Amino acid sequence: xxxxxxxxxxxxxxxxxxxxxxxxxxxxxxxxxxxxxxxxxxxxxxxxxxxxxxxxxxxxxxxxxxxxxxxxxxxxxxxxxxxxx
Amino acid sequence: xxxxxxxxxxxxxxxxxxxxxxxxxxxxxxxxxxxxxxxxxxxxxxxxxxxxxxxxxxxxxxxxxxxxxxxxxxxxxxxxxxxxxxxxxxxxxxxxxxxxxxxxxxxxxxxxxxxxxxxxxxxxxxxxxxxxxxxxxxxxxxxxxxxxxxxxxxxxxxxxxxxxxxxxxxxxxxxxxxxxxxxxxxxxxxxxxxxxxxxxxxxxxxxxxxxxxxxxxxxxxxxxxxxxxxxxxxxxxxxxxxxxxxxxxxxxxxxxxxxxxxxxxxxxxxxxxxxxxxxxxxxxxxxxxxxxxxxxxxxxxxxxxxxxxxxxxxxxxxxxxxxxxxxxxxxxxxxxxxxxxxxxxxxxxxxxxxxxxxxxxxxxxxxxxxxxxxxxxxxxxxxxxxxxxxxxxxxxxxxxxxxxxxxxxxxxxxxxxxxxxxxxxxxxxxxxxxxxxxxxxxxxxxxxxxxxxxxxxxxxxxxxxxxxxxxx
Numbered sequence: 001x002x003x004x005x006x007x008x009x010x011x012x013x014x015x016x017x018x019x020x021x022x023x024x025x026x027x028x029x030x031x032x033x034x035x036x037x038x039x040x041x042x043x044x045x046x047x048x049x050x051x052x053x054x055x056x057x058x059x060x061x062x063x064x065x066x067x068x069x070x071x072x073x074x075x076x077x078x079x080x081x082x083x084x085x
Numbered sequence: 086x087x088x089x090x091x092x093x094x095x096x097x098x099x100x101x102x103x104x105x106x107x108x109x110x111x112x113x114x115x116x117x118x119x120x121x122x123x124x125x126x127x128x129x130x131x132x133x134x135x136x137x138x139x140x141x142x143x144x145x146x147x148x149x150x151x152x153x154x155x156x157x158x159x160x161x162x163x164x165x166x167x168x169x170x171x172x173x174x175x176x177x178x179x180x181x182x183x184x185x186x187x188x189x190x191x192x193x194x195x196x197x198x199x200x201x202x203x204x205x206x207x208x209x210x211x212x213x214x215x216x217x218x219x220x221x222x223x224x225x226x227x228x229x230x231x232x233x234x235x236x237x238x239x240x241x242x243x244x245x246x247x248x249x250x251x252x253x254x255x256x257x258x259x260x261x262x263x264x265x266x267x268x269x270x271x272x273x274x275x276x277x278x279x280x281x282x283x284x285x286x287x288x289x290x291x292x293x294x295x296x297x298x299x300x301x302x303x304x305x306x307x308x309x310x311x312x313x314x315x316x317x318x319x320x321x322x323x324x325x326x327x328x329x330x331x332x333x334x335x336x337x338x339x340x341x342x343x344x345x346x347x348x349x350x351x352x353x354x355x356x357x358x359x360x361x362x363x364x365x366x367x368x369x370x371x372x373x374x375x376x377x378x379x380x381x382x383x384x385x386x387x388x389x390x391x392x393x394x395x396x397x398x399x400x401x402x403x404x405x406x407x408x409x410x411x412x413x414x415x416x417x418x419x420x421x422x423x424x425x426x427x428x429x430x431x432x433x434x435x436x437x438x439x440x441x442x443x444x445x446x447x448x449x450x451x452x453x454x455x456x457x458x459x460x461x462x463x464x465x466x467x468x469x470x471x472x473x474x475x476x477x478x479x480x481x482x483x484x485x486x487x488x489x490x491x492x493x494x495x496x497x498x499x500x501x502x503x504x505x506x507x508x509x510x511x512x513x514x515x516x517x518x519x520x521x522x523x524x525x526x527x528x529x530x531x532x533x534x535x536x537x538x539x540x541x542x543x544x545x546x547x548x549x550x551x552x553x554x555x556x557x
Contacts, residue, residue, distance in 0.1 A: 040313055047324040058332070064137070
């Protein structure tokens with residue numbers, strides 16, 4: 001999965017969680033402040049991400065930094081996929 | 086501004102009643118410790134939904150302790166992790182707040198909580214020991230082991246129950262069981278304490294979910310908006326079950342303390358407060374409309390638009406809840422979340438927050454500024470900043486809305502800031518990087534239309550001082 005595909009998956013997942021169309025994400029957009037993700041929707045996002053990329057994520061081992069921006073979340077997904085392969 | 090102060094010189098009726106119920110004496114001297122983080126302490130050792138442990142708002146939640154400033158009386162003491170801003174003092178005094186004596190523990194910097202800072206600070210402990218000898222009481226938002234330790238070390242009597250009692254009565258599982266025993270109309274649902282029970286509870290609802298009736302799973306010890314997930318489809322429920330199942334296998338801990346409830350279509354959320362005095366007498370204090378988004382609290386509108394019959398039903402529920410809490414060893418203030426369903430059915434007990442609530446702390450400001458027949462909105466404004474923002478800049482942006490006389494453009498609507506420390510609470514954590522702060526306020530207006538217009542104007546004015554992003 002290349003970077004643009006990873007971002008596309010994140011857009012698809014955010015669309016499902018936030019219940020509105022999310023497209024054209026810039027990597028520096030902040031998930032909480034700019035996209036209005038909140039503590040409730042983080043768990044939902046993780047569940048959707050698991051399904052979308054076939055990952056198993058342990059929420060309790062996550063670092064806040066992974067959820068700072070679209071870019072850091074993409075890094076996290078790519079790292080997790082590398083680790084899983 | 087100090088010269089034009091209209092600050093009260095004695096406790097208002099609301100505070101006197103709170104003191105009488107909690108201590109037996111309306112003129113008691115209270116030491117306020119507004120530990121909004123208490124719920125996280127009660128949650129320790131209870132397994133809830135899997136959740137990332139984001140310490141994002143710890144510093145911000147802590148600074149909500151300043152909300153005690155406009156409730157406490159002139160003889161009371163407020164423990165804070167940082168002094169009150171001088172401009173905020175002037176603003177609060179102009180709104181009629183007497184302001185308590187503020188005590189900042191000398192080792193507050195870098196401490197995890199204000200109670201811990203007190204315990205680490207010999208001079209603060211000595212001062213509190215002196216106050217205890219003079220008969221003062223400790224009034225935490227709720228007692229966790231830390232506040233209990235402060236009481237034990239200083240000799241301050243607790244104006245509220247002990248830590249174990251708070252932990253017991255603040256579980257959502259406890260609340261549902263209490264409602265069932267008291268015969269209150271419950272939101273259809275059930276309590277789970279094991280992963281297998283959650284699976285059974287969810288799977289029995291798949292046909293209903295497939296027909297468009299979602300369920301919500303809430304942590305027994307979830308804090309406002311955290312620890313809940315709404316499941317609209319069996320597929321989503323299975324995702325959650327996979328996640329909790331995996332964790333249980335990995336840790337060997339199959340406990341899971343949650344409640345599962347139907348996610349009802351609703352007309353509005355409600356919040357009411359009751360006070361249980363030391364002799365078990367229960368008083369219904371008020372009911373407000375609660376503004377929530379996806380389960381996250383956004384503010385309160387008062388008075389509510391409920392009819393007399395609906396308020397009477399809430400009064401009855403408050404009496405039953407108060408009686409049951411008292412029988413379980415709890416006294417003091419409890420907030421109760423209720424919901425008026427979309428079908429007009431009132432569900433009088435969604436959740437009990439047996440502790441002081443946001444509404445409790447706003448009581449002083451509301452008592453002084455809410456005129457008969459007028460309306461009020463208590464909320465916070467979120468501002469994204471890249472440097473600390475002084476209060477005069479906030480007041481300058483708000484213009485006449487923040488004046489004691491109010492803004493003639495909105496029928497004299499007026500905004501009173503109830504907590505300023507939260508605006509810049511996260512500034513120290515990021516050097517130059519944007520941070521989001523919160524400005525807590527109560528807005529007063531002659532009617533709902535003017536209130537909404539004044540709120541929109543306040544939001545727009547504040548967005549101009551935000552460095553980037555939109556206020557939310």
